[in-house]
Amino acid sequence: MTWRVFIFSFSQAMGLLLGWWYAGAWGAALGGAFAGWCWFASDLWRGARVLRWFRSGELDAAPQDMHGLWGLAVDRVRRLLRIQQQQVQEYQRRLDDVFAALQASPNGLVLLDSQGHIEWCNKTACGHFGFDAERDQMQSLGNLVRDPDFTAYYNGKDYSHDVVLQGRLSTPARPVRLSVQIYPHGQGRKLMISRDITALEQAEAMRRDFVANVSHEIRTPLTVLAGFVETLQTLQLTAEEQTRYLALMAQQSARMQSVVQGLLTLSRLEESPRPGMGGWVSLQHLLEHCADEGRALSQLLTRHQARHHLMIFPLPAPPEGMGEIAGIQTELQSALSNLISNAVRYTPASGTIEVSWRWQDDGGAVFAVRDTGPGIDAVHIPRLTERFYRVDRSRSRETGGTGLGLAIVKHVLQRHDATLHIQSTLGQGSTFSVHFPASRVRAPVGLPHAATLVSGS
Ligand code: ADP
Numbered sequence: 001m002t003w004r005v006f007i008f009s010f011s012q013a014m015g016l017l018l019g020w021w022y023a024g025a026w027g028a029a030l031g032g033a034f035a036g037w038c039w040f041a042s043d044l045w046r047g048a049r050v051l052r053w054f055r056s057g058e059l060d061a062a063p064q065d066m067h068g069l070w071g072l073a074v075d076r077v078r079r080l081l082r083i084q085q086q087q088v089q090e091y092q093r094r095l096d097d098v099f100a101a102l103q104a105s106p107n108g109l110v111l112l113d114s115q116g117h118i119e120w121c122n123k124t125a126c127g128h129f130g131f132d133a134e135r136d137q138m139q140s141l142g143n144l145v146r147d148p149d150f151t152a153y154y155n156g157k158d159y160s161h162d163v164v165l166q167g168r169l170s171t172p173a174r175p176v177r178l179s180v181q182i183y184p185h186g187q188g189r190k191l192m193i194s195r196d197i198t199a200l201e202q203a204e205a206m207r208r209d210f211v212a213n214v215s216h217e218i219r220t221p222l223t224v225l226a227g228f229v230e231t232l233q234t235l236q237l238t239a240e241e242q243t244r245y246l247a248l249m250a251q252q253s254a255r256m257q258s259v260v261q262g263l264l265t266l267s268r269l270e271e272s273p274r275p276g277m278g279g280w281v282s283l284q285h286l287l288e289h290c291a292d293e294g295r296a297l298s299q300l301l302t303r304h305q306a307r308h309h310l311m312i313f314p315l316p317a318p319p320e321g322m323g324e325i326a327g328i329q330t331e332l333q334s335a336l337s338n339l340i341s342n343a344v345r346y347t348p349a350s351g352t353i354e355v356s357w358r359w360q361d362d363g364g365a366v367f368a369v370r371d372t373g374p375g376i377d378a379v380h381i382p383r384l385t386e387r388f389y390r391v392d393r394s395r396s397r398e399t400g401g402t403g404l405g406l407a408i409v410k411h412v413l414q415r416h417d418a419t420l421h422i423q424s425t426l427g428q429g430s431t432f433s434v435h436f437p438a439s440r441v442r443a444p445v446g447l448p449h450a451a452t453l454v455s456g457s
Contacts (some may be wrong), residue, residue, distance in 0.1 A: 004068050011035040046070045107195050114188030116141050128194045130168045213388040217259045221252035262404030269411040275327045283322040294340040302349040312354040321444040327416045335412040338405045339369040339432045345399035347373035363438030370431040376424040385410040
């Protein structure tokens with residue numbers, strides 16, 4: 001300000017002096033007036049430059065070489081603009097972070113304005129409803145989601161609960177279920193959240209089925225047992241009849257015991273930690289055990305028949321040994337034996353059961369049990385490892401099955417990073433093969449990969 005007064009006074013003084021020197025008193029008056037006008041014009045010009053800059057709003061277009069009051073104003077405004085610009089950038093960065101987080105959400109998110117138009121939606125929502133984030137921006141939600149249940153929910157305006165819809169990609173074979181809920185906020189705006197609850201609903205259905213199956217499996221032998229107890233209590237039976245009834249009762253209680261035992265095994269498998277890579281189990285021991293159990297079961301089941309199973313095992317072991325599997329001996333034993341016992345139980349006495357162990361090129365190995373039994377219809381194969389799922393209920397019961405065997409096998413194999421593959425042709429037989437990854441198996445030293453250790457019994 002002082003500088004401004006100084007410059008004005010100085011230019012006035014110079015005008016007066018020059019005018020006085022040139023034309024006396026009149027000259028001084030004209031010189032002073034001229035100097036005043038010049039100062040005013042230059043001030044006006046500088047003010048106009050500053051105004052033009054204000055209008056442009058460009059921080060970098062600030063007029064340079066401004067001194068005095070206008071220079072000060074330019075500096076102050078430039079500093080304010082810079083602070084404001086930094087704040088805007090910071091807000092923008094935070095907003096981008098928030099949108100990136102919303103984009104990464106596993107739930108579908110749709111922001112709606114007060115008219116129900118889509119302002120923004122994330123990728124999950126696009127997948128759930130088939131939206132195109134750019135094309136459908138500001139489109140009316142009601143026009144895009146046509147499900148009658150959703151329309152009733154949307155128009156009903158009671159958003160205290162969710163509505164469950166079929167997903168866009170839902171098919172009868174692969175149903176997709178979505179839980180959709182709207183959350184009003186602000187001035188009539190809404191947030192819509194969609195969640196894929198297919199797995200949840202399937203788990204709930206499986207839990208319901210499981211409880212129903214367990215009840216059924218336990219109740220049936222219990223009813224039979226209760227019936228026999230009542231008969232024994234009320235009827236005068238001969239010693240022979242009593243012995244027969246007691247044998248049947250023992251059979252039923254053994255069946256209940258097997259079911260409970262199977263369930264306990266499954267829950268123990270689910271709860272215990274995964275087997276580490278520290279314990280190596282001898283493959284030869286495993287297979288010898290499997291062979292002994294398989295042969296014993298076959299003899300028991302075919303003891304009254306003229307013919308017996310032809311059983312082929314990869315034994316005796318070659319001199320270099322058979323290799324090892326990293327895992328828990330008892331679990332591996334029960335899983336591999338289970339596949340052999342199934343083959344024995346479901347294959348008629350005249351059939352063949354062949355067990356093999358093959359090393360793979362990638363260092364992994366395949367344990368396979370092939371039988372010439374009745375085979376399994378393809379529709380049943382994906383469900384065989386479900387708890388209590390049986391193709392032939394009566395055959396399973398006759399041979400002491402619980403419907404839990406393959407569920408236990410699957411669990412044990414998963415824990416050992418192995419996978420179960422089932423191939424079967426109705427009327428021709430089945431092959432159950434277990435694929436062990438290279439990390440879980442150790443071939444004997446000197447054994448070429450892809451060598452087959454199968455040999456006749
Ligand atoms: P189960 O105790 O009834 O044998 P599993 O879980 O071991 O129960 O097997 C499930 C079903 O798979 C069996 O009930 C049977 O119908 C079918 N299955 C399993 N193994 C064979 C096989 N080798 N040949 C034919 N069917 C089989």
